[in-house]
């Protein structure tokens with residue numbers, strides 16, 4: 001059956017289309033570019049038939065076929081031109097009203113189909129005659145809603161009914177005036193069984209058989225309307241698979257065999273498997289790629305820390321290096337056994353890459369099928385880099401394979417590729433988990449940061465100066481600038497001074513309000529417990545300066561330090577190539593009363609403040625965001641007892657999660673996503689799109705591409721958008737569940753009544769409520785702090801606030817009445833613990849007041 005879609009399709013309609021397999025769209029009614037985007041997203045799961053107007057240029061039609069359109073429906077004249085352009089007959093359906101022409105086409109025998117809209121009883125009879133003569137493979141696409149057409153598709157073997165989406169229903173019990181999709185499907189089936197049931201092969205999305213069931217018109221109707229596996233049990237009537245066991249099925253596609261006596265239900269199986277023995281298939285376990293895929297997906301969730309599989313998932317460069325190593329070994333393999341061996345190794349590592357990216361082998365198969373539909377073929381020559389490498393491989397035949405080196409992962413940027421985010425269904429848990437993984441989560445960076453930290457700890461200033469020369473490309477004479485800072489190093493325009501002053505005033509107001517009061521409570525008669533705050537004396541504040549200069553971070557770290565009353569405020573920031581610092585950072589350091597600025601960045605700056613050097617003041621706490629090296633170094637020094645230093649939190653590459661409903665202003669949403677994507681290639685931005693149609697997704701992607709291209713850091717954005725995703729959900733509750741799972745640094749709510757969602761926020765660094773609260777305001781001027789936990793640590797850390805700079809000390813004072821009131825209990829507990837020294841300290845006092 002071909003579902004006629006009157007206009008561009010929305011997801012729920014598409015789902016129905018997927019169940020029935022194909023959709024016919026009239027290109028006169030839809031926008032060409034929009035269709036191209038839709039086809040790229042959906043052509044793997046839905047066969048698109050496109051009615052193309054005669055006026056359309058040939059290269060555009062070829063483009064439509066290239067993006068996966070199954071067939072184009074065209075006039076005969078146009079079809080002849082397409083054939084002369086090399087398009088094969090199975091991609092063309094000829095549309096004709098002329099039965100003589102149709103007869104000739106039938107004679108030619110290679111067209112994918114002929115659309116014959118029958119207009120009267122006479123033409124219907126002619127068509128039936130024609131069909132009787134036709135060679136087997138001809139498809140007649142018949143418009144069912146022309147009177148009498150139903151008799152055609154029932155009488156004409158191979159006739160495919162075209163049914164408008166508007167008159168078709170998957171819920172015939174509710175939509176009684178519409179045509180039942182199940183009924184249309186079943187009218188094409190002939191049972192060869194005495195009980196009239198249809199044998200039904202149940203398969204997974206790779207067409208691997210899971211088992212055999214039976215269907216009836218009633219069970220097919222239930223299956224289609226619930227989009228689940230529903231069958232007809234020969235003993236117990238309708239069988240909703242998994243209703244009692246939990247092993248439910250999502251129905252992906254339904255099709256019939258060549259002679260219409262059996263069905264295939266392609267499903268996604270939940271639970272332990274299809275078989276009642278809790279195995280994936282009734283025909284035993286899967287082997288080969290299928291088994292490997294299952295194992296790898298399991299291991300991704302629970303591989304033990306330190307295992308090789310875990311390393312493959314977490315060490316950023318290991319997997320690409322192994323894939324390239326195995327690809328090279330496959331190229332060098334000679335005997336059939338060697339080729340099989342090396343290909344298996346390569347597929348193993350490829351399977352890890354797929355699992356990590358939330359892609360399955362069935363997605364790969366669908367992609368291969370799509371590629372097989374390309375009409376325009378590239379020459380297929382290798383890129384120069386690989387052509388050169390191949391030359392080497394040939395000359396190395398029969399030699400021992402070389403030791404592979406880790407490749408530099410700098411993919412070439414193709415500027416014509418649209419800047420679009422990946423789109424996934426928010427209910428696909430595996431894909432969601434993969435897409436929410438932070439790009440910079442690599443334990444390998446600790447191995448790089450550790451020797452740097454150790455070097456600075458051991459050699460102090462000398463190491464610090466060397467590492468600054470190495471990483472920041474500047475040879476300094478001294479690694480510090482001590483207060484009072486020279487005025488010529490803090491020359492700032494009046495306009496910027498005003499902006500800084502405003503930001504400082506607001507941040508100060510909000511952080512001063514957090515100071516809170518000391519507390520004093522009489523817990524029992526004569527027992528007074530108190531708590532009072534004291535500033536941490538020496539704080540080291542890291543202001544990033546690698547990919548962008550961030551004076552705003554100096555404000556966010558320096559102002560609360562001043563509010564809290566820290567005695568020694570030390571800043572650290574990477575110097576510029578001329579050895580100076582950004583003047584705004586020096587100006588802010590001066591404004592908050594800093595005593596010193598360390599001219600260093602990365603792990604070495606953190607180490608210098610943690611251990612102290614001859615020139616650098618040793619600090620008690622290190623605060624501030626930074627890249628992976630900074631964050632790793634902070635985590636290393638806080639676990640070193642010799643350093644005696646604590647940290648604020650792991651605050652790494654910036655990230656944002658936006659929850660937006662379909663009514664949200666897409667330009668606003670996109671601008672918020674891009675404002676964080678521009679921070680660095682390792683930043684990540686996530687959009688949870690609630691009730692977005694495919695049209696909404698398309699509009700958003702178009703806006704994203706437009707705004708991104710207009711920004712100066714578009715190259716950085718391309719890289720961060722490459723690991724950023726849109727998650728499609730159908731409810732705000734589901735959206736907030738996903739957001740809490742991600743625990744974003746920044747959460748932006750662009751929905752109707754956004755403050756209503758606040759009670760649902762469990763994990764987030766800072767929340768931006770409503771369309772007029774862009775994150776950029778929080779980054780600079782509103783008053784909240786922008787130093788916030790990333791990597792999902794928002795589920796356990798707060799962002800920087802005034803308490804981050806304070807210690808809270810408790811005290812107690814007891815009177816004789818107090819000793820009397822809690823003495824006996826204290827004595828009893830001490831005796832129970834066998835600590836009679838403790839007990840004695842109570843006893844002597846109780847005796848003194850007897």
Ligand SMILES: NC(=O)c1ccc[n+]([C@@H]2O[C@H](COP(=O)([O-])OP(=O)(O)OC[C@H]3O[C@@H](n4cnc5c(N)ncnc54)[C@H](O)[C@@H]3O)[C@@H](O)[C@H]2O)c1
Nearest residue numbers: 471544545546547574601602625626627653654679787788
């Ligand atoms: N979470 C937050 O609150 C927050 C706030 C502001 C900024 N940020 C993030 O801070 C980060 C700043 O990163 P950045 O790189 O721009 O500046 P950075 O100052 O953190 O890092 C630059 C330093 O990294 C070191 N480095 C660079 N490459 C190295 C290598 N290969 N080996 C060892 N050391 C190396 C160098 O010493 C350099 O000085 C960004 O990711 C940004 O998103 C986060």
Ligand SMILES: N[C@H](CO)Cc1c[nH]c[nH+]1
Nearest residue numbers: 550552553654655779786
């Ligand atoms: N968005 C960053 C926090 O992740 C902070 C910042 C500084 N400058 C601009 N933005």
